Amino acid sequence: MPDLSAEKQQLENEPGVSGIRENVPLADLTTFKIGGPADLFFEARNADDLAAGVRAARRIGIPFFLLGLGANILIGDLGIRGLVIQNKATHWKLDHEKKRLHCETGAVVWPDLINHLVDAGLSGMEHFAGIPSTLGGGLWQNLHFLSPAPERNRTVFLSEIFRSAEILTPSDERKTVDRDYFEFGYDTSILHRSGDIALSATFQLQYCDPDKMREIIDANLAWRAERHPPLSTEPSAGSIFKKIEGIGAGRLIDECGLKGARMGGIEITHRHANIMINRGGGTARDVCLMIERVKETVRNKTGYKLETEIAFVGEFE
Numbered sequence: 183m184p185d186l187s188a189e190k191q192q193l194e195n196e197p198g199v200s201g202i203r204e205n206v207p208l209a210d211l212t213t214f215k216i217g218g219p220a221d222l223f224f225e226a227r228n229a230d231d232l233a234a235g236v237r238a239a240r241r242i243g244i245p246f247f248l249l250g251l252g253a254n255i256l257i258g259d260l261g262i263r264g265l266v267i268q269n270k271a272t273h274w275k276l277d278h279e280k281k282r283l284h285c286e287t288g289a290v291v292w293p294d295l296i297n298h299l300v301d302a303g304l305s306g307m308e309h310f311a312g313i314p315s316t317l318g319g320g321l322w323q324n325l326h327f328l329s330p331a332p333e334r335n336r337t338v339f340l341s342e343i344f345r346s347a348e349i350l351t352p353s354d355e356r357k358t359v360d361r362d363y364f365e366f367g368y369d370t371s372i373l374h375r376s377g378d379i380a381l382s383a384t385f386q387l388q389y390c391d392p393d394k395m396r397e398i399i400d401a402n403l404a405w406r407a408e409r410h411p412p413l414s415t416e417p418s419a420g421s422i423f424k425k426i427e428g429i430g431a432g433r434l435i436d437e438c439g440l441k442g443a444r445m446g447g448i449e450i451t452h453r454h455a456n457i458m459i460n461r462g463g464g465t466a467r468d469v470c471l472m473i474e475r476v477k478e479t480v481r482n483k484t485g486y487k488l489e490t491e492i493a494f495v496g497e498f499e
């Protein structure tokens with residue numbers, strides 16, 4: 183194991199940074215329960231901590247990775263070199279008069295935040311009930327779900343209620359930017375390309391009858407329970423492959439007969455062919471081998487080229 187005490191000390195000498203830990207296991211900090219350790223680890227408890235951690239890593243020249251709930255990533259079995267900053271900046275407040283939510287980006291969308299908004303009669307976030315996500319991860323990927331039952335005829339995006347965000351730019355400037363800046367798309371935003379860190383965000387909500395919102399939430403949770411494996415017993419990273427417009431990656435994988443296929447501790451769940459679950463002891467290597475098998479089979483049998491949706495982070499064997 184490398185001696186990281188010098189880097190740890192350097193980080194802790196930077197303003198606003200303390201409590202750096204070494205060699206911290208990360209698997210349990212992801213929904214897939216996979217991945218090796220972080221060389222160095224810092225828990226950011228508010229937006230100032232988050233900015234301080236990122237600035238410190240940049241100034242010293244240590245690579246860093248910002249971790250939300252770990253619901254859309256695969257961490258390599260050898261772990262992450264440099265510093266992992268876990269975003270636990272969860273403060274938020276409501277402006278009832280303007281119907282706005284001001285929120286740090288480590289706040290977790292479901293259940294506490296959404297339930298509080300429902301109690302306050304403020305609508306906009308309830309569509310994302312049941313999805314594991316921090317607001318930062320949600321902005322990175324433009325969190326989305328189907329519009330309410332019974333229609334379910336369009337996709338509702340987090341960007342629809344997004345108003346502005348405070349970001350830390352790659353040149354360490356803190357500034358407020360609007361929706362245009364974010365260049366939101368399907369499963370994407372400027373955060374994929376710019377190196378900006380979202381520190382906090384403001385969302386524009388609307389008044390709505392709490393009972394109506396609870397109906398939407400109940401229907402969405404029932405939809406998920408039917409189609410998605412429960413995270414508590416069948417850890418996953420949600421959909422592995424990007425949507426193919428009009429066809430669906432899951433349908434192609436299903437048509438190739440791959441539901442139930444196993445690779446080490448990883449299995450393609452019978453509930454949804456685009457989701458792989460960790461049956462226990464599953465490794466990043468197993469996931470990567472399974473991804474290659476699925477891509478090759480689908481390409482050979484259907485001609486379609488699947489692309490992965492999840493982010494691959496750290497060192498792989």
Ligand SMILES: Cc1cc2nc3c(=O)[nH]c(=O)nc-3n(C[C@H](O)[C@H](O)[C@H](O)COP(=O)(O)OP(=O)(O)OC[C@H]3O[C@@H](n4cnc5c(N)ncnc54)[C@H](O)[C@@H]3O)c2cc1C
Nearest residue numbers: 250251252253254315316318319320322325326380419420
């Ligand atoms: C069971 C299950 C169901 C899911 N269902 C859906 C669904 O219905 N709809 C949907 O859209 N997604 C879904 N997902 C995917 C996942 O929930 C989302 O992508 C979510 O937004 C990831 O958030 P996170 O906090 O876990 O981000 P992480 O996985 O921790 O991070 C993802 C990326 O975002 C970056 N990031 C995080 N915070 C910030 C920040 N503040 N500033 C800059 N970059 C940041 C990270 O560095 C990383 O590159 C599902 C996942 C699971 C496991």
